[in-house]
Amino acid sequence: MIGHLTRSERQLTLYMLLAVVITGLAMLVAGKDDSLGVHGALVMVVGIAAIFGVIAEFFEPEPTENRLDSYYDEPSRIGIVFAMAWAAFGLFVGAWVAWQLAYPSLNFEAGWTSFGRLRPVHTTSVIFGFGGNALIATSFYVMQRTSRARIPDQISPLFIVFGYNLFCLLAVSGYMIGVTQSKEYAEPEWYADIWLVIVWVTYFVVYMRTLLHRKEPHIYVANWYYLAFVLIVAVLHIVNNLAVPVSFSSAKSYTIFAGVQDAMTQWWYGHNAVAFFLTAGFLGMMYYFLPKRAGRPLYSYRMSIISFWGITFFYLWAGSHHLHYTALPQWVQTLGMTFSVMLLVPSWTAAANALLTLNGAWHRVRDDATLRFMMVAAVFYGLTTFEGSFLAIRAVNSLSHYTDWTVGHVHAGALGWVAMITFGSIYAAVPWLWKRENMYSPRLVEVHFWLALAGTIVYVLAMWNSGIIQGLMWRTYASDGTLAYSFLDSLVVMHPYYIARAVGGTLFLIGALVGCYNIWMTVRAPRQPMAGPEADYPEPRVPVGSVPQAAE
Amino acid sequence: MQIERDPVSGYLTTGHEWNGIKELNTPVPRIVWFFIAVTHIWALGYWLLMPAFPLGSTYTKGLLNADDRAAVTESVRQAQAARSGWTDELMSKSYAEIQRDQALMAEVRRSGRALFGDNCVACHGENGQGAPGFPDLRRSSLWGATPEVIAETIRVGINSGHKDSRVSQMPAFGRDQMLQGSQIQEVLAYVLSLSGPAGPRPAEMVEAGKAVFAANCASCHGDDAKGKLDVGAPNLTTGYWRTGGSGASLHGVLWDGLRGQMPSWEGRLSPVDRKILTLYVVDLRERHQ
Numbered sequence: 001m002i003g004h005l006t007r008s009e010r011q012l013t014l015y016m017l018l019a020v021v022i023t024g025l026a027m028l029v030a031g032k033d034d035s036l037g038v039h040g041a042l043v044m045v046v047g048i049a050a051i052f053g054v055i056a057e058f059f060e061p062e063p064t065e066n067r068l069d070s071y072y073d074e075p076s077r078i079g080i081v082f083a084m085a086w087a088a089f090g091l092f093v094g095a096w097v098a099w100q101l102a103y104p105s106l107n108f109e110a111g112w113t114s115f116g117r118l119r120p121v122h123t124t125s126v127i128f129g130f131g132g133n134a135l136i137a138t139s140f141y142v143m144q145r146t147s148r149a150r151i152p153d154q155i156s157p158l159f160i161v162f163g164y165n166l167f168c169l170l171a172v173s174g175y176m177i178g179v180t181q182s183k184e185y186a187e188p189e190w191y192a193d194i195w196l197v198i199v200w201v202t203y204f205v206v207y208m209r210t211l212l213h214r215k216e217p218h219i220y221v222a223n224w225y226y227l228a229f230v231l232i233v234a235v236l237h238i239v240n241n242l243a244v245p246v247s248f249s250s251a252k253s254y255t256i257f258a259g260v261q262d263a264m265t266q267w268w269y270g271h272n273a274v275a276f277f278l279t280a281g282f283l284g285m286m287y288y289f290l291p292k293r294a295g296r297p298l299y300s301y302r303m304s305i306i307s308f309w310g311i312t313f314f315y316l317w318a319g320s321h322h323l324h325y326t327a328l329p330q331w332v333q334t335l336g337m338t339f340s341v342m343l344l345v346p347s348w349t350a351a352a353n354a355l356l357t358l359n360g361a362w363h364r365v366r367d368d369a370t371l372r373f374m375m376v377a378a379v380f381y382g383l384t385t386f387e388g389s390f391l392a393i394r395a396v397n398s399l400s401h402y403t404d405w406t407v408g409h410v411h412a413g414a415l416g417w418v419a420m421i422t423f424g425s426i427y428a429a430v431p432w433l434w435k436r437e438n439m440y441s442p443r444l445v446e447v448h449f450w451l452a453l454a455g456t457i458v459y460v461l462a463m464w465n466s467g468i469i470q471g472l473m474w475r476t477y478a479s480d481g482t483l484a485y486s487f488l489d490s491l492v493v494m495h496p497y498y499i500a501r502a503v504g505g506t507l508f509l510i511g512a513l514v515g516c517y518n519i520w521m522t523v524r525a526p527r528q529p530m531a532g533p534e535a536d537y538p539e540p541r542v543p544v545g546s547v548p549q550a551a552e
Numbered sequence: 553m554q555i556e557r558d559p560v561s562g563y564l565t566t567g568h569e570w571n572g573i574k575e576l577n578t579p580v581p582r583i584v585w586f587f588i589a590v591t592h593i594w595a596l597g598y599w600l601l602m603p604a605f606p607l608g609s610t611y612t613k614g615l616l617n618a619d620d621r622a623a624v625t626e627s628v629r630q631a632q633a634a635r636s637g638w639t640d641e642l643m644s645k646s647y648a649e650i651q652r653d654q655a656l657m658a659e660v661r662r663s664g665r666a667l668f669g670d671n672c673v674a675c676h677g678e679n680g681q682g683a684p685g686f687p688d689l690r691r692s693s694l695w696g697a698t699p700e701v702i703a704e705t706i707r708v709g710i711n712s713g714h715k716d717s718r719v720s721q722m723p724a725f726g727r728d729q730m731l732q733g734s735q736i737q738e739v740l741a742y743v744l745s746l747s748g749p750a751g752p753r754p755a756e757m758v759e760a761g762k763a764v765f766a767a768n769c770a771s772c773h774g775d776d777a778k779g780k781l782d783v784g785a786p787n788l789t790t791g792y793w794r795t796g797g798s799g800a801s802l803h804g805v806l807w808d809g810l811r812g813q814m815p816s817w818e819g820r821l822s823p824v825d826r827k828i829l830t831l832y833v834v835d836l837r838e839r840h841q
């Protein structure tokens with residue numbers, strides 16, 4: 001993993017890891033009576049394991065002089081492996097909590113397996129573990145190629161990937177031992193948050209430095225989105241996590257915001273986590289991998305401009321649609337609602353741009369499951385954003401809020417859009433990154449596609465039904481003016497839908513496991529010379545234009 | 553870097569290329585502009601009509617003068633007015649009168665079911681049948697079984713922290729070393745013999761237990777063990793055990809004591825709703841017998 005670093009860079013890596021171990025030790029000592037100490041010990045163990053890893057490779061031969069001539073793909077490869085590992089884990093936990101909702105005793109009565117703890121384990125593992133690693137890995141890949149420049153730094157990209165995963169590990173292990181800020185999607189406590197700030201600012205700097213080294217005169221759309229993702233997530237993360245620790249020996253902190261301001265900050269964050277993490281970043285992925293795989297030019301540069309500026313501008317106002325009919329002043333709700341509706345047009349423009357790009361390549365969509373993943377993702381993106389704008393209307397939200405309809409919307413986006421575009425992009429990128437002719441088994445990609453699609457449809461349909469029934473039951477009055485149903489009555493009706501959702505989720509999980517196996521076998525396959533690898537260099541070695549990317 | 557014409561769509565490229573990806577310079581379709589216009593005009597209209605923008609310490613009120621708080625207050629008022637026909641009747645009549653009025657009791661059963669479902673089933677079970685530690689409301693009567701007593705229990709709760717809360721406490725005879733292990737076995741044998749055949753328990757053990765009971769328990773549970781309403785000490789002779797009734801669970805009560813907690817509902821449920829629940833519980837009891 002560090003074979004491409006020079007001796008002095010390896011030394012520097014060791015010093016950095018030593019600093020990590022010392023930080024862990026400090027946390028352990030300061031927080032010995034607190035969960036902070038547990039996390040200190042975890043940081044130490046991870047740091048020491050990494051030191052052993054580096055030492056094991058320390059005396060391997062140094063890289064050749066020309067290492068800087070090629071793209072820097074090691075961080076992307078590591079990121080993809082992490083992404084798939086988190087997918088397997090996070091989807092497993094997702095399926096587990098789904099079964100728990102149908103059969104509550106599946107929590108086996110332990111604290112750490114209770115629904116309240118496993119739920120954030122699920123959301124963090126899939127969004128940040130799976131999604132985040134996939135975004136980091138593909139952003140490095142795409143940024144270098146569309147800039148025709150190698151990442152100028154050697155250690156920092158590795159620092160970003162490993163540092164980011166340390167954050168995810170602290171987050172997920174923390175929930176299980178009861179460490180949380182209780183802010184959805186921002187649950188990790190102050191020390192993990194500070195660590196993520198360091199990692200993320202490094203990410204931003206590396207991204208900018210590569211972009212500044214670019215040899216293309218223009219910046220491709222995919223990079224606009226990736227950049228918006230990196231920049232805005234930094235801002236969101238820092239603002240929403242402003243908090244005062246109880247003491248430096250305690251894992252607990254309290255946010256500096258109070259009351260309705262706290263709620264508004266949280267959902268400004270929460271919604272833009274959806275916008276810039278789950279949308280902008282993955283749009284970046286789509287804008288590169290979809291035309292690339294389809295072998296078609298992007299349908300419209302001008303539509304890209306409309307959607308990019310529309311999406312980035314309108315999303316930032318829309319957070320208050322998560323707080324309709326709450327203590328939040330009505331005028332803030334009005335703004336959230338109207339901007340959400342205006343957001344629909346640029347969102348659909350982005351989806352349409354992707355689908356129209358496929359004109360002239362529909363036969364490939366038919367034959368190639370990888371491209372079909374991306375096509376279906378674009379369709380679900382359109383569907384989810386339409387649904388989102390609809391749910392943001394106050395009258396609709398008064399029915400949907402607190403119900404499974406929201407959960408259905410979330411997973412139409414999460415499974416149909418986020419996961420599908422990621423799987424498609426990963427299947428495209430893996431052979432390119434590991435210099436293989438093709439995936440180990442295109443048939444298994446096909447199997448994965450159908451499992452994922454079936455799982456998503458079952459999941460989403462079950463939640464739409466259950467959500468709407470739930471919402472209606474809660475607001476049904478008998479003729480005498482009293483509520484017709486108790487909450488328990490609605491739970492009884494939910495039960496079959498919860499079973500259906502769990503079945504759908506299990507299908508989706510199996511699909512992802514098939515994908516892990518396929519990727520693993522591809523990576524292990526003997527390295528074959530692939531068609532035209534000369535193209536995959538920052539400095540063209542053959543005349544420009546004559547070397548299409550080696551897609552199978 | 554040259555501009556080409558795409559054979560499929562017929563549009564020109566922009567002339568840029570990144571890693572083999574080109575872009576067409578397709579104009580933005582009319583329909584996109586159309587919907588941008590529609591959504592923006594709609595939003596503008598909405599901003600004019602509804603509260604929309606902050607102005608320092610106040611905000612633009614909108615032409616419709618809409619106000620969420622006023623709207624909610626109004627709809628709560630309307631809902632109450634719609635219910636007032638039968639709820640007024642419910643509040644003005646006595647328990648006995650209501651119980652005789654079949655139409656009113658039908659309302660009680662219907663609305664009571666939802667109220668009971670939302671507030672009580674978590675502890676007392678779907679049909680009030682209880683669970684270990686939580687009394688079966690169809691059979692148990694710690695404090696009495698009249699509607700007035702039940703209404704008061706619901707209002708103030710038991711060991712609830714309400715200022716008028718009912719207070720009950722079964723001492724921890726074993727843990728606090730008031731009785732020895734053998735005495736606990738004996739009194740347990742005696743207590744069990746009150747509601748059923750003593751079974752395998754030797755008669756002299758029951759006899760010894762009787763003495764222990766008279767010395768330690770009768771003050772609360774009464775000489776005849778039929779319970780005392782004023783301290784919430786249950787009748788031990790009915791064969792119904794709120795704590796489950798196995799030898800082990802009863803032994804647990806004698807060893808560790810018992811102090812059940814029932815929330816107070818005053819302030820959480822309106823007087824009408826509490827009256828409905830009272831009647832609902834009374835009705836459950838009657839239908840059970």
Ligand code: HEM
Pocket residue numbers: 184270274278279318321322323340341343344347381384385386387388389390391392393397400401402406409410412413414417418
């Ligand atoms: C035009 C775009 C979109 C709009 C206007 C929108 C709007 C909404 C609305 C109104 C809610 C429900 C809030 C509530 O009642 O609590 C919601 C929830 C949510 N949406 Fe979207 N949505 C959009 C796109 C997406 C996409 C593409 C995703 C990707 C996965 C997504 C993920 C979520 C999540 C995770 C939640 C749940 C938040 C929570 O309560 O935890 N949304 N969205």
Ligand code: HEM
Pocket residue numbers: 091092094095096097098099101119122123126127131406407410411414415418419501502504505506508509
């Ligand atoms: C195997 C597939 C999956 C299953 C079975 C599953 C299941 C669940 C369940 C049961 C919940 C809790 C819902 C509730 O509280 O009522 C949940 C929440 C959530 N999941 Fe998943 N999930 C899956 C995949 C994903 C993926 C891939 C993502 C994101 C990329 C995701 C993102 C979320 C989010 C954001 C929430 C919180 C929703 C909210 O607060 O409204 N899930 N999931």
